[in-house]
Amino acid sequence: MAVGPASFPAMPVIEGLRLGTAKAGIKTAERRDLVVFEVPEGATVAGSFTRNAFCAAPVTVAREHLAACTLHGEAPRYLVINTGNANAGTGDVGLRDARATCAELGRLAGVKSSCVLPFSTGVIGETLPMERLLGGLPEALRSLDEGPKGWAAAGEGILTTDTRPKGASVTIQLGDETVTLNGISKGSGMIKPNMATMLAFVATDAALAPALLEELLRETVERSFNCITVDGDTSTNDACMLIATGRGAAINDDHRLALFRDALQQLMIELAQAIVRDGEGATKFVSLQVDGAVSRQEALDVAFTVAHSPLVKTALAASDANWGRILAAVGRAPVVDFDVDRVVIDLGEVRLVEGGGRAAGYTEDAGSEVMAREEIPIRIDLGRGERSATVWTTDLTREYVAINADYRS
Amino acid sequence: MAVGPASFPAMPVIEGLRLGTAKAGIKTAERRDLVVFEVPEGATVAGSFTRNAFCAAPVTVAREHLAACTLHGEAPRYLVINTGNANAGTGDVGLRDARATCAELGRLAGVKSSCVLPFSTGVIGETLPMERLLGGLPEALRSLDEGPKGWAAAGEGILTTDTRPKGASVTIQLGDETVTLNGISKGSGMIKPNMATMLAFVATDAALAPALLEELLRETVERSFNCITVDGDTSTNDACMLIATGRGAAINDDHRLALFRDALQQLMIELAQAIVRDGEGATKFVSLQVDGAVSRQEALDVAFTVAHSPLVKTALAASDANWGRILAAVGRAPVVDFDVDRVVIDLGEVRLVEGGGRAAGYTEDAGSEVMAREEIPIRIDLGRGERSATVWTTDLTREYVAINADYRS
Structure with a gap:
């Protein structure tokens, strides 16, 4: 199940950036489960990682290697991603395996081990099948490809319970130069990023200073991957990487920066929303906009409280305009001195709640008409300030339970 | 569905306290849906109410009337409870209806309107069918009964999606005096009390000063109803009332107070756990004990993070000892400077996690054996302090989704 049509664009070439994949048989045979990004020399790479205290071994090693590169004024040359096994909750063995993966890829490609960043996604708590994983690396390197085929194969190679690959591409014109931004993402369950969802990789041919790239990643992740939730569960393996x-073209003035930032934000939102649309068991794509808050954090708190309410989510699954459950969820959000009489709740173009109760002109028919749609916009105005936030989420269906009662994550 | 055997004790008489019920046809015909408690003169009553900002009209009125009684040195003489309609999100009409209910019962019983406290539970957002509700009051008064029949009928009369009535009784011996504590509760979904679950009514024949009764209620609710969760959704109508x-016997020395407090705590825990056991779609009763925290709040934060994790709850439903999901949930709890290597997680008598990963001696067979049980104890030691908390919760099943996609709460 997924909401809306699947789409994976034919990605334009980003010169020097090549992607390779292999079928290493990590969890199941005959599927792409190993992906390698080759990053050209002279690139800049920024990363954003999970805030889960139990972060996976590859997250620890990727952070270490990224810091080591920065210290030596270098950029990472390879990213290596496996699916089928998260290498999380694997203690010292997991760290050793993540380092051994980097060492072997470094040896094969002729770069230092610390120039390789490892990523894993899949089942938590099992050690990596190292022989098969390392055995797949030569195939991944042999298949390195700069064109759309490389991106398409990589988009597939990072999936777990996803039902479809997720990719997006944006180009912008800066004078007579065209800047390209390509990205892929994966994730479907255990989605409440406290940074970025499971995995996302974005690359551009633009030239940006490292500090600026870092800042842009932080900013755009905050308003994309950090604003989605499927089930409120933050993964141990979340990572979002941005390669320039x-x-x-050089992003070297305010005008170019503004254009580039907008394009990057748009790409990030598209990749983040694709994860929600493919949320486990999802039949609805819900946009929760909270206005009139005294701070963005307050707006986010209200939005996430509603987005995580099992009662709201099951009502959405049933296409039931059960505004009482939305109101109850808003009412338990952590808001100080909350005057509920000022709250207004709109479902699409239909006013649901005002003055502490059902809006005067509301009819069940009007509410049901909006709830029957696949894409449902809910707007909550707290009437107490000027700040806003938007969060994207899914409904909660029997299929979500079925998937997660049967799958080992 | 429910976990463990149903039981509703034959309640001993609490002299002067009478319970009446009626079939008022509030939502459906031919079921008890109206309950009246008659409180004898000279009693003391304490109340604890929902912290949901969108609290229901009866909660507002019950608070007002309780405060008015306290101001005049009186105690409430009647509690009136309807099921089938929560009178929440009903604005001014809802307040008027709650007040009219008190006025009519006051008129029939010959007491001031402010000596009546109203309670409602059921569908949110619809106005009360006042004619039917008021029409049922004489029948409820006619059936007032001091004995076990009155309690049993009241236990049924307050239910909504509950599959069975919930009652508990404790007696203690103070010298040659016997003190009785009886209680009933209701609730099954929208359960994450931030005070007390949907509704609970506890009565005793003991004599306690009003301030002491208040304090005992606050204390015992904190470690019973405030420690349960089914779905993390806090109701608009939660209330727990304690009548003495x-x-x-007078509770007039430290020894008696200690005995009474223990008995009250035991009763509250039993009533609270009964709600979890009857949680919507529940097939498991899970006890989450967090030790080694630096504060009780920290322990509660970790316990509730695990208790609300859809991935942990679906693994419980599947009897899958998926310790990786427990570990991931612990890892995203709001704990500052969290050293995950010190965390120990036990499933019953089986050690799951230590040193940041799977415990050395752990086997799937041992874990699966515990997970197959109906009652599952999980203990998480954070290894950073001396404080503890225990929270009780359920699994998340397809039936939970089915119930909440089909029912209008």
Whole structure:
């Protein structure tokens, strides 16, 4: 199940950036489960990682290697991603395995081990099948491809319970130069990123200073991957990487920066929303906009309280305009001195709640008409300030339970 | 569905306290849906109410009337409870209806309107069918009964999606005096009390000063109803009332107070756990004990993070000892400077996690054996302090989704 049509664009070439995949048989045979990004020399790479205290071994090692590169004024040259096994909750063995993966890829490609960043996604708590994983690396390197085929294969190679690959591409014109931004993401359950969802990789040919790239990643992740939730569960393996090869246009003035930031934000939102649309068991894509808050954090708190309410989510699954459950969820959000009489709740173009209760002109028919849609916008105005936030989420269906009662994550 | 055997004791008489019920046809015909408690003169009553900002009209009125009684040195003489309609999100009409209910019962019984406290539970957002509700009051008064029949009928009369009535009784011996504590509760979904679950009514014949009764209620609710969760959704109508008729033994020294407090705590825990056991779609009763925290709040934060994790709850439903999901949930709890290597997680008598990963001696068979049980104890030691908390919860099943996609709460 998924909401809306699947789409994976034919990605334009980003010169020097190549993607390779292999079928290493990590969890199941005959599927792409190993992906390698080759990053050209002179690129800049920024990363954003899970805030789960039990972060997975590859997250620890990727952070270490990224810091080591920064210290030496270098950029990572390879990213290696496996699916089918998260290498999380695996203690010292997990760290050793993540390091051994980097060492072997470094040896094969002729770069230092610390220039390789590892990523894993899949089952938590089992050690990596190292022989099969390392055995797949030569195939992944042999298949390195700069074109859309490489991106398409990589988009598939990072999936777990996802029902479809997720990719997006944006180009912008800066004078007579075209800047390309390509990205892929994966994730379907255990989605309440406290940074970024499970995995996302974005690359551009633009040239940006490392500090600026970091700042742009932080900013755009905050308003994309950090604003989605499927089930409120933050993964141990979340990572979002942003690669700028630097071979294209330089982002060296405010006008270019504004254009680039907007394009990056748009791409990030598209990749983040794709994860929600493919949320486990999802039949609805819900946009929760909270306005009139005294701070963005307050708006986010209210939005996430509603987004995580099992009662709201099951009402959405049933296409039931059960505004009482939305109101009850808003009412238990952590808001100080909350005057509920000022709250207004709109479902699409239909006013549901005002003055502490059902809006005067509301009819069940009007509410049901909006709830029957696949894409449902809910707007909550707290009437107490000027700040806003938007969060995207799914409904909660029997299929979500079935998937997660049967799958080992 | 429910976990463990149903039981509703034959309640001993609490002299002067009478319970009446009626079939008022509030939502459906031919079921008890109206309950009246008659409290003898000279009693003391304490109340604890929902912290949901969108609290229901009866909660507002019950608070007002309780405060008015306290101001005048009186105690409430009647509690009136309807099921089938929560009178929540009903604005001014809801307040008027709650007040009219008190006025009519006051008129029939010959007491001031402010000596009547109203309670409602059921569908949110619809106005009360006042004619039928008021029409049922004489029948409820006619059936007032001091004995076990009155309690049994009341236990049924307050239910909504509950599959069975919930009652408990404790007696203690103070010298040659016997003190009785009886209680009933209701609730099954929208359960994450931030005070007390949907509704609970406890009565004793002991004599306690009003301030002491308040304090005991606050204390015991904190470690019973405030420690249960089914779905994390806090109701708009939660209330827990404690009535002390004062006709029995006086709680007038430390020894008696300690005995009484223990008995009250035991009763509250039993009533609270009964709600979890009857949680919507529940097939498991899970006890989550967190030790080694630096504060009780920290222990509660970790316990509730695990208790609300849909991935942990679906693994419980599947009897899958998926310790990786427990570990991931612990890891995203709001704990500052969390050293995950010190965390120990036990499933019953089986050690699951230590040193940041799977415990050395752990086997799937041992874990599966515990997970197959109906009652599952999980203990999480954070290894960073001396404080503890225990929270009780359920699994998340397809039936939970089915119930809540089909029922209008």
